[in-house]
Amino acid sequence: MDGGNALHRNREWPATGLPQARVTAAVVAKGLAETGIDAMALGGHDWWLGTEFVQALVREHSLPILAANLTCDGTAPFPGGVVVERGALRFAVVGVTTGEPQGCEVGDPRVLAESALAGLGEVDVAVLLAPEGEAALEAWGASQSAFDLVVVGDSDIPSTTSVPWGDGWRVQSGSRGKQVGVATIEPVSGGHGLTRTGEGATPTAGAHVLSTRLIALAEALREDPDIAAIVADGKVRIAETEAAPARPIDSVARRVASGSAYAGRDTCAGCHAQADAQWQTTSHAHAWTTLDAAGRGLDRSCVGCHVTGWEQDGGPQEPAAIGAFRDVQCEVCHGPSAAHVADPATIKPVRSPSVTVCTTCHDGERDGGQFDAETYMPRIHHGHAE
Ligand code: HEC
Ligand code: HEC
Ligand code: HEC
Ligand code: HEC
Structure with missing residues (x-):
């Protein structure tokens, strides 16, 4: 199951990113359908893609959406909950939505989730799918909840462990689809509710026993030919969406159009040969090529850290415009410097x-947590000996 915001993860994207975001959402939807997912929620980031688009995608792939608090045109487009049986246990799974889907109404998540749960009859474990944890769970405040387990889609809580929530537990598997969370529940005969094992947990007697762990999704899926085909097709469609020629960037000189606050690395090299020679030995000098080699050179969720000035004033706003801004150039660190080039002595x-x-960019998440200032800084130094 999925807690929501699997289709899109950032409603702050500029509107120009919509076509590519929709291609990516279609890849995710197809992949999730392929896995045989039992239940999923939709969140405010997903709705950014457009209500009609999302509804059509859900229909096309028969995605098992649950949304207890959503009404569109006076009717509920999706069921609020479903009963799933696994081994000896019956699970009630209820989903809520967040955000502002156009043309629809989002009702009180707590009241509607609890009434959907009541409608599912006797179960052993009650699960809530809650996108954007803080937004969806606010309605519960400090009061007790009827749910034993909350699966949060896209939230700031750390992804590795389950944390207490009321009498139950709250889990999330991190963002950007990098990991899948595995919750194992050991049934206890006549048991009620969930207790947790593992570090720092004091198990409660008479409750089914929950343990959680995370698996890196890329590793788990790399072997799957069907998923690989879906991803490969998605990369081609992203390139088509961005309407970029096959080799758009490597053939472009790094010279930036005049009028930009950026000057481009070729310009700096003429006066700062030593710094430039050192820079060329760093992997910053081929950061875009690395991305492109992975088939993601035009992917809006990747390029920001592999190019210069992405979405900055004077920098590229579109993947097809990366050209002279490819790689992590001088001005990523030193700031836009066209004014300095025009008047080096004073500016x-x-x-x-x-x-x-x-x-x-070395944000501790996307970079695999490898950054260590003490060892990384000396590797990019190109100043005079200090
Ligand atoms: C026309 C020659 C010229 C060009 C082109 C040029 N610089 Fe400079 N740069 C200078 C001079 C001259 C200095 C001052 C050197 C000094 O004081 O020792 C300087 C100083 C610097 C400094 C040190 C600033 C300081 O306060 O000491 C940085 C950083 C720098 N340049 C970066 C860049 C970058 C990045 C570019 C390309 C966008 C660039 N420069 C292009 C001539 C140039
Ligand atoms: C715009 C994003 C961005 C910024 C800012 C940035 N880096 Fe990087 N850095 C990257 C990317 C992307 C790579 C990987 C490039 C590749 O492998 O092709 C990288 C690679 C590196 C590597 C090589 C790592 C390896 O093992 O190959 C070092 C060292 C490094 N960066 C240090 C720094 C330091 C120090 C700073 C700050 C002064 C910095 N970077 C700022 C994006 C950035
Ligand atoms: C938040 C910034 C950021 C974003 C967004 C980002 N990267 Fe990177 N990437 C980095 C940094 C930093 C490194 C260098 C890590 C190091 O070596 O320490 C890197 C390294 C890489 C590398 C070379 C090292 C490796 O892991 O094999 C590849 C390939 C890569 N990124 C692909 C991607 C793809 C594909 C995306 C989009 C799905 C992406 N990156 C998005 C910052 C980013
Ligand atoms: C990843 C970040 C980063 C990138 C990319 C980068 N620099 Fe620097 N640069 C630094 C840092 C940090 C310092 C100060 C420490 C040092 O002296 O190396 C510096 C110092 C300098 C200085 C002052 C050196 C002195 O001794 O006066 C110049 C000039 C300079 N860089 C030019 C460039 C040019 C030209 C490029 C591109 C070819 C470039 N830098 C790319 C981080 C960067």
């Missing part, structure tokens, strides 16, 4: 960029 860029510049 100076940032001389010594700090580690906070690095961690905008």
Whole structure:
């Protein structure tokens, strides 16, 4: 099951990103349908794709959406809950939605989820799918909940462990589809509710026993030919959507059009040969090529950290416009420097960029948590000996 916001994860995207986001959502939908998923919720980030688009995608792939608090045109488009049997246990799964789907109404998640749950009859474990945990769970406040387990889609809580929520537990498997969470429930005869094992947990007697772990999804799926085919097709369609020629970027000089606040690395090289020579030895000099080799050179969810000035004033706003901005160039760290180029003696860029510049990209998540300032900083130094 999925807690929501699997189709799209960032409603702050500029509207120009919509076509590509829809292609990606279709890839995710097809992949999820392929896995035989039992239940999923929709969140506010998903709805950014457009109500009609989302509803059509759900129909096309028969996605098992649950939305107890959603009404569109006076009727509920999706069931609120479903009973799923696994081994000796009966699970009630109820989903709620968040956000502002156009043309629909989002009702009180708590009242409607609990009434959907009551409608499912006797079960052993009650599960709630809650997108954007804080937004969906606010309605419960500090009061007790009828749910034993909450699966949160897209939230800031750490992804590795289950955390207490009322009498039950709250889990999430991290963002960007990097991991899948596995909840194993050991039934106890005549048991009621869930207790947790593992680090720091004091099990409660008479409750079914919950343990959770995470699996890296890329590893788990790499072997699957059907999923691989869906992803490969998605990459082709993203390139088509961005209407970029087959080799759009490598053939373009790094020279940036005049009028931009950026000057481009070719311009710097003429006066800062030593810094440039050092830069060329770093992997920043081929960061876009690395991405492109992975078939993601035009992917809006990737390019931001593999190019220069993405979505900044004077920088590229579209994947097809990356051209001269490919790779992690000088101005990523030193700031846009066209003014300095025009008047080097009086206008100076940032001389010594700090580690906070690095961690905008080496963010501890997307980079696999490999960043270590002490070893990484010396590897990019190109100043005079200090
Ligand atoms: C026309 C030559 C020229 C070009 C082109 C040029 N610079 Fe400079 N840059 C200079 C000079 C001259 C200095 C001052 C050197 C000094 O004071 O030792 C300087 C200083 C710097 C400094 C140090 C600032 C300081 O406060 O000491 C940085 C960083 C820098 N440039 C980055 C860049 C970047 C990035 C580019 C390309 C966008 C670039 N420069 C293009 C000539 C140039
Ligand atoms: C938040 C910034 C950020 C985003 C977004 C991002 N990357 Fe990266 N990526 C990095 C950083 C930083 C490294 C270097 C990590 C290191 O070596 O310490 C990296 C390295 C890589 C590498 C080379 C190392 C490796 O892991 O094999 C590949 C390939 C890559 N990224 C692909 C992608 C793809 C595909 C996407 C989009 C799905 C993406 N990146 C999105 C920051 C980002
Ligand atoms: C715009 C995003 C961005 C910023 C800002 C950035 N990096 Fe990177 N960095 C990357 C990407 C992407 C890669 C991987 C490139 C590749 O493998 O092709 C990388 C790779 C590296 C590597 C090589 C890692 C390896 O094992 O191959 C080092 C070292 C590094 N960065 C240090 C730094 C430092 C230090 C800073 C700050 C002063 C910094 N980076 C700022 C995106 C960034
Ligand atoms: C990943 C971040 C990063 C990138 C990319 C980067 N620099 Fe730097 N640069 C630094 C840092 C940090 C310092 C200060 C420490 C040092 O001296 O190396 C610096 C220092 C400098 C200085 C001042 C050196 C001195 O001794 O006066 C110049 C000039 C400079 N960089 C030019 C460039 C040019 C040109 C490029 C592109 C070819 C570039 N930098 C790319 C991070 C970066």
